[in-house]
Amino acid sequence: MPKGIIENSENYQPGLSIDCVIFGFHDNQLKVLLIKTPYEEKWSLPGGFVPLEQDIDTAAITVLNDRTGMEGIFLRQFSTFGRVKRNDKHFNDLVLEYYKIPKEAGKWFAQRFVTIGYYALVDFLKAIPHKENSKEKIEWIDHKEVPELILDHKEILDKALATLRIELNLMPIGYNLLPEKFTMPELQKLYETILDKKLDRRNFLRKITNIGILTKLDEKKSNVAHKAPNLYSFDKDRYEEVLKNGLNQGW
Amino acid sequence: MPKGIIENSENYQPGLSIDCVIFGFHDNQLKVLLIKTPYEEKWSLPGGFVPLEQDIDTAAITVLNDRTGMEGIFLRQFSTFGRVKRNDKHFNDLVLEYYKIPKEAGKWFAQRFVTIGYYALVDFLKAIPHKENSKEKIEWIDHKEVPELILDHKEILDKALATLRIELNLMPIGYNLLPEKFTMPELQKLYETILDKKLDRRNFLRKITNIGILTKLDEKKSNVAHKAPNLYSFDKDRYEEVLKNGLNQGW
DNA sequence: ATTACATTGCGTCATAATAACACAGTTAAT
DNA sequence: ATTAACTGTGTTATTATGACGCAATGTAAT
Incomplete structure (x- = not known):
């Protein structure tokens, strides 16, 4: 609940909200940033008003x-x-009471809301979950272990993931999800995790390098079990170019 | 302007509208259904409120x-x-006056609006443009000859077409744009028109038939110059199935 | 009727993309 | 030293795609 909105709801677009599905990647898991609602045992997507x-x-x-x-x-x-x-x-007495929203102002929140869904891909290590208040919990949660969500947030989350899976074929990803230097197995795991299926290591290498967005570094990963894998980085210019023009032409 | 909204704007979602980009196909042209605004020399997408x-x-x-x-x-x-x-x-004095909207009610229309874009594919011959009032003009217009549109409707139209072009790779189309029985050149022209590029006749046949959504009929088109082409129809069941599951898997 | 012409139907061939898999090299643990 | 787990770099078979060739069909011109 953004500060000031209760007293100044007339400064916000009525009946319209934003909900963000923020994806991060860590420990070979696709994580989603979720917020524990302080008033009941459910979680929600980070959202806001316009x-x-x-x-x-x-x-x-x-x-x-x-x-x-x-x-x-x-x-x-x-x-x-x-x-x-x-x-x-949603905005029942329980919630209104929790936020100390006066009955009159509560009408604004109880009106019918349409919400616009956005999804984001962020670097798990750089994104520090930020609470709005001390009673709130905000956490990265494995997308396979998402608890019960409020409203239709589960539906929104599912649609975001479905969209991401489709767009994986249309654009490169990884730039915002991996550290600057990364290994091929890491990149592959990212794809496998999003798609929830195994890919052939050797075919993946060929296909991903053919896109032409990777720079093979003269450096290997250190402190690693088994044979040390090579490090790669994204060629930002080419990456942006492919992002703009798309991958698969199809017809 | 839907009937009754001026007097009953409180029954509609405030600041939210719907705009539809309705595509039809005729004479080898991709047509868009547009409405001439009665109060100025611009056109608009058919839209409404929620x-x-x-x-x-x-x-x-x-x-x-x-x-x-x-x-x-x-x-x-x-x-x-x-x-x-x-x-x-947009909702300036000119428009308010035209619709005879009282100043007080006019505030509702003048507020900031967010609009949700939908695009539709319809059979040009079955879709009869329907006016809302006698002063309105509603017409199918070649998408290459779209006149000046109000607001950001040009942007909305462009985005709809861009989306359609991308989705052409993900799903079959034609079911709502062609008559029940159609020829291969007709289907190809549809694709060419949407994509705005020429496709090889023979390669197109191979690719489109491989999808497995077409039934080759034991019938040829009659009253036609040159060699009579075969007629095809869509296999509705398979068509729906492919629509649901998508075409290109990619990864 | 004959011929020219546009268009269809059904091919081929070379190349590119994809799927499936083989094998040797490196490192850590035993 | 051996083994297990992984990486790096291939090969091969299959499929998809792009670029054409050519005979058959029907209209229109002569």
């Missing part, structure tokens, strides 16, 4: 920045959710 | 149905547009 004088994309960037401290991140709008009854039971 | 008791998808179906008389059509949400100033100059 100030009247802010573009929706800017509002999404604000949510992401507030929650992770990160800027200049890959952030993409993927869908808008607007079932009539998606939030009709 | 009743409080309607899902956004339903509201989009309503817009499409009201404008084309068609139901059960391919309709897809592709993006939401929410720049702050996208409509700040």
Whole structure:
């Protein structure tokens, strides 16, 4: 709940919210940043409202920045959710009481909300989960162990992941999810984790290098069991170019 | 302007609209259904507002149905547009006067609007453009000859077409754009028109038949110059199946 | 009727992309 | 020294794609 919105709801776009599915990658797990609601045993996606004088994309960037401290991140709008009854039971007395929202102001929150979904890919190690208040819990949670979420947030999360899986074929990823220097097995694990399936190591290498966005470094990973794998980095210029023009042409 | 909204704006989601990019195909042209605004020399996408008791998808179906008389059509949400100033100059005195909107009610229309974009593919011959009032003009216009549009509708239209081109690689199309029986050159022209590029006739046949959604009929097109081409129809079951599962797997 | 022409139907061939797999090199643990 | 687990660099078979060739069919011109 952003500061000041209760008293100044007239400065926000009515009935419209932003919800962000923030993906990170760690320990070969695809993580999602979730917030524990302080008033019940459910979790939620980090979200926010849209100030009247802010573009929706800017509002999404604000949510992401507030929650992770990160800027200049890959952030993409993927869908808008607007079932009539998606939030009709949400701002009930329990929640209003928790936030100490006066009955009159509560009407604003109880109105029907349509929410715009964005998903982000961020570097797990650089993104520090940031609480809005002391009673809140915000955590990286393995996407396979997502607890019960409020509203239709599970549906939003699932759609984000489905979109990401499709867009994996249309654009390169990894730049915001891996450290600057990374190994081929790490990159492959990222793909495998997102897609939830095994890929052939040798075919993966060929396909990913053919895209032409990787620079093979003259350096090997140190302190590692078994044979030390080579390190790679992204060629930022080519990466951006491919991001813009897309991968698969198809027809 | 839907009937009754001026007096009953409190029954609609504030600051939220739907805009539909309705594509049809005729004379080897990709057509878009556009509405001439009665108050100035610009055109607009068919759009509408979201009743409080309607899902956004339903509201989009309503817009499409009201404008084309068609139901059960391919309709897809592709993006939401929410720049702050996208409509700040739109509901000016000229427009308010035209619609005879009282100053007080006019505030509702002048507020900041976020719009959800849907695109539809419909059978040009079955979709009959339907006016809302006698002063309105609604027409199929070649997408290459789109006149000046109001607001950011050009941007919305462009994005719809870009999305359609991408989704062409992910799903089959044609079911809603061609008559029940059609020839291979007709189907190819559809693809060429959407993509705005020539495809090789023989390679197209191979690729499209390999998808397994076509039934080759024991019938040739009649009354046609040159050699009569064979007729095909879609195998609806397989078509739906491919629509659901997608075409290109990629990774 | 004959011929020219545009278009269709059904091929081929070379190349590129993909899937499946073989084998040797490196390192840590035993 | 041997083994297990992994990396690096291949090969081969299959499939998909891009670029064409050519005969068959029907219209239109002569």
